[in-house]
Amino acid sequence: MSKSYFDETHCAFGHPKSTFMxxxxxxxxxxxxxxxxxxxxxxxxxxxxxxxxxxxxxxAPGQQFIDAHTFxxxxxxxxxxxxxLFIIPGIPAVFGNIVMPLMIGAKDVSFPRLNWxxxxxxxxxxxxxxxxxxxxxxxxxxxxxxxxxTGWTFYAPYSLNTDTNVVTALVAAFILGMASxxxxxxxxxxxxxxxxxxxxxxxxxxxxxxxxxxxxIQLLATPVVGITLILALLEKYFGIGIFDPxxxxxxxxxxxxxxxxxxxxxxxxxxxxxxxxxxxxxxxxRREIFGYHxxxxxxxxxxxxxxxxxxxxxxxxxxxxxxxTIFSFLTFFVAIPTGVKFYDWVATMYKGKIVLATPMxxxxxxxxxxxxxxxxxxxxxxxxxxxxxxxxxxTIAHFHYAMLGGVVFLFFAGIHYWFPLxxxxxxxxxxxxxxxxxxxxxxxxxxxxxxxxxxxxxxxxYFDYLPEFQIYHQISFWGAIIFVSGLIFMFYTLIxxxxxxxxxxxxxxxxxxxxxxxxxxxPPLENHTKVPYVDFRPYEYYHGQPVVKFDENMKxxx
Amino acid sequence: xxxxxHEYIPEIAVDRNGNEHVVQxxxxxxxxxxxxxxxxxxxxxxxFGAMFMVLTYYFTLHHADFIKASSxxxxxxxxxxxxxxxxSALTMGxxxxxxxxxxxxxxxxxxxxxxxxAVIFLGVKALxxxxxxxxxxxxxxxxxxxxxxxxxxxGEILFFGMYFTMTGxxxxxxxxxxxxxxxxxxxxxxxxxxxxxxxxxxNIALYWDLVHLIWVFVFPYFYMTGAGAIHG
Ligand code: HEM
Ligand SMILES: [Cu+2]
Numbered sequence: 001m002s003k004s005y006f007d008e009t010h011c012a013f014g015h016p017k018s019t020f021m022x023x024x025x026x027x028x029x030x031x032x033x034x035x036x037x038x039x040x041x042x043x044x045x046x047x048x049x050x051x052x053x054x055x056x057x058x059x060a061p062g063q064q065f066i067d068a069h070t071f072x073x074x075x076x077x078x079x080x081x082x083x084x085l086f087i088i089p090g091i092p093a094v095f096g097n098i099v100m101p102l103m104i105g106a107k108d109v110s111f112p113r114l115n116w117x118x119x120x121x122x123x124x125x126x127x128x129x130x131x132x133x134x135x136x137x138x139x140x141x142x143x144x145x146x147x148x149x150t151g152w153t154f155y156a157p158y159s160l161n162t163d164t165n166v167v168t169a170l171v172a173a174f175i176l177g178m179a180s181x182x183x184x185x186x187x188x189x190x191x192x193x194x195x196x197x198x199x200x201x202x203x204x205x206x207x208x209x210x211x212x213x214x215x216x217i218q219l220l221a222t223p224v225v226g227i228t229l230i231l232a233l234l235e236k237y238f239g240i241g242i243f244d245p246x247x248x249x250x251x252x253x254x255x256x257x258x259x260x261x262x263x264x265x266x267x268x269x270x271x272x273x274x275x276x277x278x279x280x281x282x283x284x285x286r287r288e289i290f291g292y293h294x295x296x297x298x299x300x301x302x303x304x305x306x307x308x309x310x311x312x313x314x315x316x317x318x319x320x321x322x323x324x325t326i327f328s329f330l331t332f333f334v335a336i337p338t339g340v341k342f343y344d345w346v347a348t349m350y351k352g353k354i355v356l357a358t359p360m361x362x363x364x365x366x367x368x369x370x371x372x373x374x375x376x377x378x379x380x381x382x383x384x385x386x387x388x389x390x391x392x393x394x395t396i397a398h399f400h401y402a403m404l405g406g407v408v409f410l411f412f413a414g415i416h417y418w419f420p421l422x423x424x425x426x427x428x429x430x431x432x433x434x435x436x437x438x439x440x441x442x443x444x445x446x447x448x449x450x451x452x453x454x455x456x457x458x459x460x461x462y463f464d465y466l467p468e469f470q471i472y473h474q475i476s477f478w479g480a481i482i483f484v485s486g487l488i489f490m491f492y493t494l495i496x497x498x499x500x501x502x503x504x505x506x507x508x509x510x511x512x513x514x515x516x517x518x519x520x521x522x523p524p525l526e527n528h529t530k531v532p533y534v535d536f537r538p539y540e541y542y543h544g545q546p547v548v549k550f551d552e553n554m555k556x557x558x
Numbered sequence: 559x560x561x562x563x564h565e566y567i568p569e570i571a572v573d574r575n576g577n578e579h580v581v582q583x584x585x586x587x588x589x590x591x592x593x594x595x596x597x598x599x600x601x602x603x604x605x606f607g608a609m610f611m612v613l614t615y616y617f618t619l620h621h622a623d624f625i626k627a628s629s630x631x632x633x634x635x636x637x638x639x640x641x642x643x644x645x646s647a648l649t650m651g652x653x654x655x656x657x658x659x660x661x662x663x664x665x666x667x668x669x670x671x672x673x674x675x676a677v678i679f680l681g682v683k684a685l686x687x688x689x690x691x692x693x694x695x696x697x698x699x700x701x702x703x704x705x706x707x708x709x710x711x712x713g714e715i716l717f718f719g720m721y722f723t724m725t726g727x728x729x730x731x732x733x734x735x736x737x738x739x740x741x742x743x744x745x746x747x748x749x750x751x752x753x754x755x756x757x758x759x760x761n762i763a764l765y766w767d768l769v770h771l772i773w774v775f776v777f778p779y780f781y782m783t784g785a786g787a788i789h790g
Binding site: 110111112186188190192193195198222228230234237238240242260533 | 580593
């Protein structure tokens with residue numbers, strides 16, 4: 001059998017013999033992607049544990065298991081991990097690394113060493129974040145849980161005054177931001193420089209378009225939040241008074257600077273996810289994607305307009321009415337390119353030969369959950385409605401539908417789609433589908449009631465509530481239990497797939513894009529042994545069969 | 559396996575008509591290296607841009623305080639530094655030209671000259687900060703904290719706070735620049751950077767230009783807004 005990237009690798013320096021060191025020093029984009037996935041999902045489960053703790057606490061009004069202060073730390077921990085450690089590196093760090101170079105016929109990213117460095121920067125960020133969990137009390141030698149209690153948004157002035165470990169959390173977010181910038185930079189250059197001959201921008205697979213638009217956001221928006229966090233740190237130590245009103249500063253300025261990044265950041269999360277959707281839908285409808293250009297350009301315009309809408313997080317901050325109206329209008333506007341994508345996906349499936357394999361199930365499920373997440377977002381883009389709904393569970397339900405039911409679900413879709421590519425094996429599809437149904441039902445039970453509770457006024461970030469909200473929280477609790485069981489089952493199935501799955505060949509899904517035309521499965525170290533000349537569109541099907549075929553030298557033979 | 563970028567032979571892709579096309583690899587991709595560094599410069603611009611925005615915002619709120627605070631800065635030292643940095647940009651650029659024309663020795667000389675100017679810049683900066691410190695103007699000193707008897711007005715605290723933050727961050731970039739130049743010299747000496755393969759030299763020159771460009775904005779913003787104001 002031919003050697004795969006699991007058997008040999010290039011290292012950042014030296015030629016270590018041990019497998020372990022070969023992984024630690026590897027510059028291979030596929031291995032780095034896998035390492036990101038392992039670390040990210042480990043943290044994901046930590047954050048899920050924090051969420052479950054909150055759900056237990058919220059089972060009944062009053063105090064059950066944790067006190068109010070710990071609850072504040074729990075949602076901060078949950079939010080910080082989910083956002084900064086998990087979903088911002090997210091799909092780009094994993095599939096941007098593993099799949100994007102394969103899709104454009106590159107041997108690696110443009111700066112493989114920088115990629116290695118970026119991964120370790122990410123790890124350093126994670127370690128700093130972990131170090132902010134506890135304070136070591138020298139007097140009695142005890143570890144005291146002292147994570148920040150500010151919420152993941154670190155709003156001033158509270159974040160400047162609390163004695164919890166905000167400083168380390170801010171530093172961690174800064175370092176993770178740097179890693180994100182460098183990832184974006186690497187991908188931008190890769191996409192500009194390393195496309196196979198003949199592949200112009202409009203012959204790229206749509207996932208690459210998603211990564212491309214994302215990379216621009218990573219590059220241009222992240223520095224703003226980075227410097228904001230630094231200013232907050234300086235303010236905390238030296239009392240400059242940039243954000244603290246008692247010192248003459250303006251707390252709303254912090255909110256502006258924070259959301260100038262953090263709103264585009266949600267597109268940074270969703271655009272690659274949409275990219276995954278645009279890969280899966282044509283592959284399992286056996287039809288060329290409908291409206292390729294509109295999907296590609298809508299990614300770009302979402303990234304562009306997405307810059308100008310941050311003010312919708314500030315409707316209750318006392319911002320001027322003119323500004324509110326403009327931000328509200330622009331926010332509605334972003335819904336248009338998103339809607340375009342949805343119609344394109346649906347139109348692709350129309351008259352297609354739909355194959356309900358696991359990735360397709362995930363994609364279809366997400367069309368429902370993300371539609372709810374996206375449309376509920378439009379409702380809170382209305383200024384009047386938002387005055388009532390801001391900081392209620394309605395908003396929380398909205399973004400969990402968008403983030404969990406959109407990004408994470410599509411991430412799972414991508415995992416099931418590219419699993420055979422990465423490992424050369426197939427998981428047990430029956431079980432994987434069952435896991436999907438459990439997760440889908442659990443998710444809706446978990447979050448839908450929160451729309452209603454929030455609509456009736458259940459505020460977010462509260463550890464206690466009025467008795468009338470109990471029924472919603474209890475349904476939500478059972479939803480969480482089902483959801484987490486589904487998660488465990490899904491990961492169990494995947495791990496079994498890695499260990500015992502059957503070899504599946506290079507193109508088990510009959511897909512058309514270049515990553516499915518590798519010489520062997522799993523791929524060899526330097527990807528395609530021969531790079532094809534790309535004079536075809538990415539998703540050409542004819543009567544349900546891929547049009548473009550290659551011989552072993554990657555010359556077209558159709 | 560070809561590890562060394564110099565041995566790298568690009569691959570050829572053949573289209574259906576039998577035409578050959580060179581496949582761009584990541585190895586030895588000078589254009590890609592430049593592109594990457596330009597993008598990195600863009601992030602720096604965004605970072606400093608955000609700080610300038612904060613500054614502008616507060617300038618509109620505390621006009622008089624800003625002008626007064628600015629008038630207390632030392633325009634002579636700041637001016638000297640501006641000139642020093644300007645000349646260093648020249649030497650850096652000349653160094654790159656010399657490298658390209660094959661004069662490696664001259665290029666090294668110019669890099670040393672740039673480093674010397676950078677050190678002078680830092681020295682002047684240190685002197686300036688020390689003087690400020692003696693006058694009670696420094697991050698963390700009582701004058702720059704609100705709510706005590708020495709407190710300056712809000713606007714001035716903000717002005718000086720941003721002044722130290724931004725010139726500090728700029729100074730940090732100078733220090734990094736010196737480090738980069740030392741590394742560059744090492745690479746030149748070991749023959750990794752040559753008149754033909756000067757991408758590293760190019761990028762560091764680009765970096766130095768940006769550092770210099772930022773100063774071109776920092777200087778008028780902090781030092782000149784209060785020029786001509788009556789000392790009080
Ligand atoms: C396992 C599924 C999840 C459960 C059960 C869950 C549950 C919760 C709960 C109970 C809260 C607290 C709401 C409040 O009291 O205000 C919360 C907040 C939050 N969640 Fe999740 N969540 C899950 C997944 C996710 C994911 C995948 C993300 C990814 C982005 C995420 C991001 C957040 C954020 C940003 C907050 C706000 C934290 C804050 O208020 O600072 N969650 N979640
Ligand atoms: Cu937003």
